[in-house]
Amino acid sequence: MVGILAYGGYVPRLRLKRAAAVAANAWFAPGLKSYAQGERSICNWDEDTLTMAVAAARDCLGPTPPKSLAALYLASTTHPFADRQNAAVVATALNLPADLATSDVSGTQRAGTSGLITALNVVRGTGNPALYIAADNRRTKSGSAGELLYGAGAAALVLGPDDGTAEFVASHQIAVDFVDHYRAEGEEFDYGWEERWIRDEGFARLVPQALTGLFAKTDIKPNEIDYFVLPCVFRGVVQGIVKRIGIREAAVSDNLHTVMGEAGAAHAVVMLARLLETAKPGQTILVASFGQGCDALLFRATDRIAMTRPSRGISGFLARRKEETNYQKFLAFNDLVVRDLGMRSEVDKQTAMTTLYRNKEMILGFVGGKCRVCGTLQYPKSNICVNPNCGAVHSQDNHPFADTPAEILTWTADNLTFTADPPAHYGIVQFAAGGRFLADFTDVDPGTIDVGQPMRMTFRIKDRDRQRGFVRYFWKAAPG
Amino acid sequence: MAQGIRDKVAILGMGCSKFGERWDADADDLIVEAFTECVKDAGIDKSRIEAAWLATAIEEVSVGKSGIPLAQALRLPYIPVTRVENFCASGTEAFRGAVYAVASGAVDIALAAGVEKLKDTGYGGLPQRSRGSLNDMYWANLSAPGSFAQLASAYRAKHRVSREDLKRAMARVSIKSHANGVKNPKAHLRKAITEEDALKAPMVAEPLGLFDCCGVSDGAACAIVTRPEIARELGKSDLVSVKALQLSVSNGAEAGYNNWDGSHFVTARIASRKAYEEAGIGNPRDEISMVEAHDCFSITELVAMEDLRLSNEGEGWRDVLDGAFDADGRLPVQIDGGLKCFGHPIGASGLRMLYEMYLQLQGRAGERQIKNPRFGMTHNLGGFPHQNVCSVGILGRFEH
Numbered sequence: 001m002v003g004i005l006a007y008g009g010y011v012p013r014l015r016l017k018r019a020a021a022v023a024a025n026a027w028f029a030p031g032l033k034s035y036a037q038g039e040r041s042i043c044n045w046d047e048d049t050l051t052m053a054v055a056a057a058r059d060c061l062g063p064t065p066p067k068s069l070a071a072l073y074l075a076s077t078t079h080p081f082a083d084r085q086n087a088a089v090v091a092t093a094l095n096l097p098a099d100l101a102t103s104d105v106s107g108t109q110r111a112g113t114s115g116l117i118t119a120l121n122v123v124r125g126t127g128n129p130a131l132y133i134a135a136d137n138r139r140t141k142s143g144s145a146g147e148l149l150y151g152a153g154a155a156a157l158v159l160g161p162d163d164g165t166a167e168f169v170a171s172h173q174i175a176v177d178f179v180d181h182y183r184a185e186g187e188e189f190d191y192g193w194e195e196r197w198i199r200d201e202g203f204a205r206l207v208p209q210a211l212t213g214l215f216a217k218t219d220i221k222p223n224e225i226d227y228f229v230l231p232c233v234f235r236g237v238v239q240g241i242v243k244r245i246g247i248r249e250a251a252v253s254d255n256l257h258t259v260m261g262e263a264g265a266a267h268a269v270v271m272l273a274r275l276l277e278t279a280k281p282g283q284t285i286l287v288a289s290f291g292q293g294c295d296a297l298l299f300r301a302t303d304r305i306a307m308t309r310p311s312r313g314i315s316g317f318l319a320r321r322k323e324e325t326n327y328q329k330f331l332a333f334n335d336l337v338v339r340d341l342g343m344r345s346e347v348d349k350q351t352a353m354t355t356l357y358r359n360k361e362m363i364l365g366f367v368g369g370k371c372r373v374c375g376t377l378q379y380p381k382s383n384i385c386v387n388p389n390c391g392a393v394h395s396q397d398n399h400p401f402a403d404t405p406a407e408i409l410t411w412t413a414d415n416l417t418f419t420a421d422p423p424a425h426y427g428i429v430q431f432a433a434g435g436r437f438l439a440d441f442t443d444v445d446p447g448t449i450d451v452g453q454p455m456r457m458t459f460r461i462k463d464r465d466r467q468r469g470f471v472r473y474f475w476k477a478a479p480g
Numbered sequence: 481m482a483q484g485i486r487d488k489v490a491i492l493g494m495g496c497s498k499f500g501e502r503w504d505a506d507a508d509d510l511i512v513e514a515f516t517e518c519v520k521d522a523g524i525d526k527s528r529i530e531a532a533w534l535a536t537a538i539e540e541v542s543v544g545k546s547g548i549p550l551a552q553a554l555r556l557p558y559i560p561v562t563r564v565e566n567f568c569a570s571g572t573e574a575f576r577g578a579v580y581a582v583a584s585g586a587v588d589i590a591l592a593a594g595v596e597k598l599k600d601t602g603y604g605g606l607p608q609r610s611r612g613s614l615n616d617m618y619w620a621n622l623s624a625p626g627s628f629a630q631l632a633s634a635y636r637a638k639h640r641v642s643r644e645d646l647k648r649a650m651a652r653v654s655i656k657s658h659a660n661g662v663k664n665p666k667a668h669l670r671k672a673i674t675e676e677d678a679l680k681a682p683m684v685a686e687p688l689g690l691f692d693c694c695g696v697s698d699g700a701a702c703a704i705v706t707r708p709e710i711a712r713e714l715g716k717s718d719l720v721s722v723k724a725l726q727l728s729v730s731n732g733a734e735a736g737y738n739n740w741d742g743s744h745f746v747t748a749r750i751a752s753r754k755a756y757e758e759a760g761i762g763n764p765r766d767e768i769s770m771v772e773a774h775d776c777f778s779i780t781e782l783v784a785m786e787d788l789r790l791s792n793e794g795e796g797w798r799d800v801l802d803g804a805f806d807a808d809g810r811l812p813v814q815i816d817g818g819l820k821c822f823g824h825p826i827g828a829s830g831l832r833m834l835y836e837m838y839l840q841l842q843g844r845a846g847e848r849q850i851k852n853p854r855f856g857m858t859h860n861l862g863g864f865p866h867q868n869v870c871s872v873g874i875l876g877r878f879e880h
Contacts, residue, residue: 359617386733410630414625423685437735438619438620451637472617
């Protein structure tokens with residue numbers, strides 16, 4: 001027996017109105033007008049696949065991850081690092097113990113489901129729970145259809161040797177080198193083939209083959225499927241497939257095209273995590289995803305489905321939205337335009353790996369100290385207690401701050417310092433249980449914050465070292 | 481019980497360059513300009529100087545490290561020269577080094593010099609630079625105005641002052657300094673401004689507009705100090721002596737512990753209390769004649785008036801609006817234009833403040849002379865409100 005014990009997700013707050021992107025590009029690509037409806041989620045300048053993965057994992061795990069986690073998998077086609085394990089960065093940010101099997105999964109749009117099948121089988125074989133995360137933020141050329149159709153998002157699942165909230169019933173995979181698009185090593189962008197061919201020869205033939213294979217392994221019949229998940233940006237394709245297979249048309253799940261777009265390899269897991277929020281005991285969820293073949297996975301909600309809920313869930317993050325109509329800003333955030341950033345942007349951002357390694361819990365895990373003598377919480381942890389009435393030496397135990405409620409003590413909105421999205425908001429945040437520090441703020445709308453405002457901590461990009469291709473991550477305060 | 485520095489050291493001479501965007505000058509030019517005035521004022525040959533201290537803060541765009549730039553600029557005869565850096569208190573720190581050296585008797589005559597050559601960066605404001613390999617990983621992405629602007633947010637919240645009232649008081653701080661700067665031929669900015677100018681200026685860091693920020697300037701200032709009896713032997717009368725020199729440095733409590741509200745400077749309160757004690761001043765509001773406060777930003781000066789006990793806590797903004805610190809108010813502040821208009825070449829600033837107090841105490845301040853001053857106070861803040869260094873100096877007439 002193996003299943004999903006807990007689930008969560010993350011969708012960035014910014015939503016680009018597709019109409020804004022269409023309007024900017026219509027002079028060159030008038031065909032884009034057919035995609036002008038709705039909005040897509042876009043990463044803030046300080047978000048990427050890793051930050052979304054951490055956010056989704058926190059949504060899933062809550063403040064206290066299960067101590068028994070034995071593995072962490074991170075699936076994406078946009079891992080920030082090609083050689084520095086991204087899953088290990090997430091594990092450090094989540095303060096998971098070092099005794100952990102970690103792995104990055106990538107290479108195809110069905111990485112999210114292929115990795116999930118592998119992870120479920122490992123959990124079944126080892127009997128140990130695993131954290132499974134899928135996150136993606138596909139890079140597209142300006143004026144492409146993908147720019148309008150894709151979104152950014154992540155989902156996280158705790159898998160365990162138990163039927164949990166949703167039992168893993170069966171799976172089937174087929175591998176076929178169908179090159180609907182590809183991106184070679186070192187290339188920035190995808191190269192794709194004709195849509196009609198992908199639709200008719202790809203989806204319409206390969207998905208049914210995988211589904212047929214799956215139904216051969218279970219007693220559950222196609223017409224008993226309650227929810228069918230198949231990310232596909234082409235209209236009408238999914239409806240055609242269910243008709244052929246015998247799945248009820250009402251079972252076809254909202255692909256979230258209108259509200260966020262397709263989050264690459266993470267999207268099938270994002271859709272699954274959203275369905276789990278409302279699934280009833282006994283309901284079946286069939287998840288399929290396409291990419292050099294097809295994966296199919298079948299889950300059945302258990303009696304415990306209502307007992308475990310994410311902190312916000314995909315629905316909660318979809319509701320936490322800020323409309324963005326400035327297409328130029330989207331281009332800027334994604335390095336799709338060459339801009340004059342000014343001399344203040346030229347400061348060297350080299351990261352000393354030695355410093356980072358010594359302080360990895362402090363920087364990536366946001367771990368401070370708690371004094372054993374006086375109980376004072378402090379960030380950063382230090383040799384001598386910060387409490388002027390204590391001063392105990394070497395008295396502090398590690399204390400994680402990421403999930404502690406905070407509020408603003410001081411703040412400003414700075415137009416002078418260089419930031420990708422001025423003004424730079426920052427200030428001292430005071431943690432409810434004690435401890436404070438001067439933090440960068442993020443996801444702040446100018447004119448909306450003041451002293452006393454509740455804030456919560458979020459894992460974000462601190463700086464990019466463009467000279468050396470490194471990304472610095474740290475924690476920022478966002479309106480709570 | 482320590483005796484303190486009061487009246488142990490007298491100023492033999494001082495000098496100060498023209499401050500401003502000195503496109504014409506390198507750092508050594510500025511040092512020589514200030515020193516030429518200083519050594520002439522002292523009336524000695526430079527060979528009498530036995531030790532020297534050089535203050536410069538942002539050496540990366542200025543003179544580089546060590547005491548060598550001062551020794552070379554002045555061709556000092558292989559004497560000890562020490563470079564000091566303590567953020568914006570650097571100039572006062574060089575002075576403290578020289579003062580302590582002559583007070584100890586180790587040397588008879590010492591030089592303190594401060595210089596900053598900031599206008600070689602290619603952009604306005606202070607240079608953007610690394611703050612250390614670990615600090616860069618977690619410190620907020622802050623600028624100088626942004627760090628001090630936060631005082632305003634906490635001050636408003638604590639004292640329930642409206643944004644508009646505080647903004648008006650801040651404007652008044654700058655209007656006053658601009659009015660004073662007009663009368664100072666060495667000042668960087670010599671143009672009066674109106675309240676409308678101040679309130680409508682572009683926002684730098686909420687709520688600080690352009691006119692809430694001091695000038696970023698090139699400049700140098702210096703002092704030659706000795707013991708009073710030597711000054712008299714050298715033929716000096718009407719001596720100006722050091723009454724107090726104090727420094728307080730944050731230990732991380734404001735930044736990391738929960739007993740500070742963000743609206744004031746813990747260090748300034750401690751350093752000024754000790755300075756008043758050292759100088760034997762029981763009632764600063766009656767006894768201090770003039771103040772050069774660290775007005776890097778208008779809000780900093782406003783808060784400093786409270787920290788130095790020259791206004792009641794929470795009432796500084798009203799005193800400012802009432803004109804208490806104007807040239808003709810109850811306590812003239814930044815009579816030379818302050819950092820705001822004289823300018824702020826960081827390493828030179830503390831010495832520039834002492835220079836003005838010295839001129840005023842000797843009755844040599846020309847058009848801006850205050851009538852019969854007794855004690856002049858200087859105040860420097862370096863760093864950020866949540867972690868900073870604060871120096872306080874008090875000069876007065878030597879009356880023994």
